Amino acid sequence: MRDRGAIYCGLALFLALMTFPAWHNLSAHVTAKGPDVKLPAREKQCVAPLEFMRTSHMKLLIDWRETVVRAGRRDYTAPGGKHYNMNLTLTCLEQCHGAKADFCDRCHTYAAVSSPCWNCHLDAKPLPGQVGQALASVNPRSAQ
Amino acid sequence: MKISRHAFLRLSGMAFLAGAARKAIGAIGGTRWGMAVDVAKCQKQENCVKCIAACNQAHNVPSIPDRAHEVRWVWRDSFEHAFPEQVDQYSPLRAAPAMLLCNHCENPPCVRVCPTQATWKRQDGIVDMDWHRCIGCRYCMAACPYGSRSFNWMDPRPYIHNPNPEFPTRTKGVVEKCTFCSERLGTGRAPACVEACSEKALVFGNLADPHSPIRELLATRNHMRRKPELGTGPDVFYLT
């Protein structure tokens, strides 16, 4: 066991690297608290059932995109019968969810999801009555 | 499933006829957007660029100072440059301003070459752009004989001084051009440039309707198109 020193060093380094997420988060006081989402102030009825939106809002947005851009149609009839104008900035944000920092970014930052939508589509202003939050208003990921 | 030769031929014939009929009906009863530019009216105000400013504002077109990287949907050049084979050295039109934009050709080479159909010709005649699908290969720019297309060599947002929230910007790496304001046509509004022209020099309408104002103008006035010999069939006419 001449290499005892090297082996113990290597083991220690390995353990340190493997447990990095745990002790780094602890020292940075990061909590396991989930995303704090601000619900829309005006609209109470969601475009589609909540569970569907939770799991598949990406698919809904892609479908809306294909319908608007490729088929030239902007009118969407929700399952409940209500009509929406398919428009990311004017409808999804301005009409319902306000600025993306108040809604979209909350979960996306938590889940480390970066959507390229905001490279082109413009953000809306925060809804009236929404107070600026402690969370950073500039999401470095969405500024790509 | 066994099918007799006779039945198969009949089925294929019907399917072919149905497809052809659909296309014919689309062509006959449909819409074909086009624009006419009245050159005399356009010349009335010197150095007028109202149409260009309106388009740039409505569509968040960046104003990039470096000419190499500029983005132009509608722009202004002389007749001499825009119509080199048709305007001779003695013509009074040489110095006239030409309002230039995508011609939304009947037979667009850019659509023919796009490898992803990110640019395609709609049923209503507009050659549209899908900025989600464009891979930025710039093949359409090589194919366009009119220089109507621009590429985003860098992020355009720092060069958009007054963003219009009703229309997205684009991102670096995609090609863009005039889309005949397809987003406004859907709500019954005229294109931004047409609305902005104070001399009413721009007439926009349905070329497939023989009684439309634009068709009546074209029937009564001399007009020309850019590079007609190439067979692209441009739908922008210049009334001289």
Add this chain to the structure above:
Amino acid sequence: MFMFEKAVGGSRRYRLWICALLILMAIGFACYLRQLQFGLAITGLSRDVTWGLYIAQFTFLVGVAASAVMVVLPYYLHNFKAFARITILGEFLAIAAVVMCMLFIFVDMGQPARVFNVLLYPTPHSMMFWDMISLGGYLALNATIALVTLRAEREDVAPPHWIKPVILLSIPWAVSIHTVTAFLYSGLPGRSLWLTAILAPRFLASAFASGPALLILLCLLLARVTRFSAGREAIQKLAVIVAYAMTISVFFVLMEFFTAFYSRIPEHMDSLQYMFVGLDGHARLAPWMWLSSVLAVASLVLLLTPRYRHNHKLLALACGMVFLSLWIDKGIGLIVAAFVPSPLGAVTEYTPSLPEALIALGIWAAGSLILTVLYKIALSVREEPLASAAPPARVEVLI
């Protein structure tokens, strides 16, 4: 299976070469990261000249890739035994060239993450779609053929019989990749320099001159740095191929000049005039095009004179001149000059920027690395004690 372990060890010179290539690749990659972040504005391209160094390199290298057919066809179809030892070199050169082509297209794209859109939304009326299909297929073909035949050689057995139709297929496929690439350009109504039926024949002629010229240079180099010898007959046959192909290529260029300047149609003359004399006082390309012409003529003098062609030193010089001349003509002149003048008659000149040139150099280094590794594998297999002096049983006469 791929015998990569043969490429890892080698002489000091070999390892230094590999290191140098890796450094160039790293520099190129760093520049590419900057291009990804900032956009293609870091290149010298502009609204008027939208294709430049990257696409020009791609165009030239498709020709080099297609030229493998010039060794495959005589050997496999006509049993020209002298090419037995170098068909593998031609096939490996094709692989390296095709990979470089794909890399050049990739770095030219504005939205490279969306590259698979070309396959997700197939567009048969776009030549670029067919170019992707044909290049991918050609890469697969050559990789299969080279590895299967090399493996068989290593095991000292005849290659499996199913490789015969695959090899046969690679012959028309090689012609098709460069024809499709020519079709990218020769069907565009707005670019007069490209809108000529002779563009595809020009591409093929220059491909069959530049590819074998490079192969000759590589064989002569291998004879110097390794124990590999391609054989005098093979080199001379390749030299004759280069001579004929270069003659035809120069002839085709002269045809373009006649049509343009005898008809005196402005849009036919303008781009050619810009290339050699300049337009509106802008003449940045002219020195390059004249250099290309001088090199072409000089190379033909050497290649068409048997006494000079038989001298390997002069032959190497001639091949270098052919390669450089055609690289300038196809790799710079043809692509850029078609954008001058612009559709509105403007003259915008183009010079590659430094990051752009470094990215291109990085890709050339990557291709050279692939070529080096593959050649090392091939030669290591050849030098194994199992192999006898004569080439082992290969695929025999097919016709």
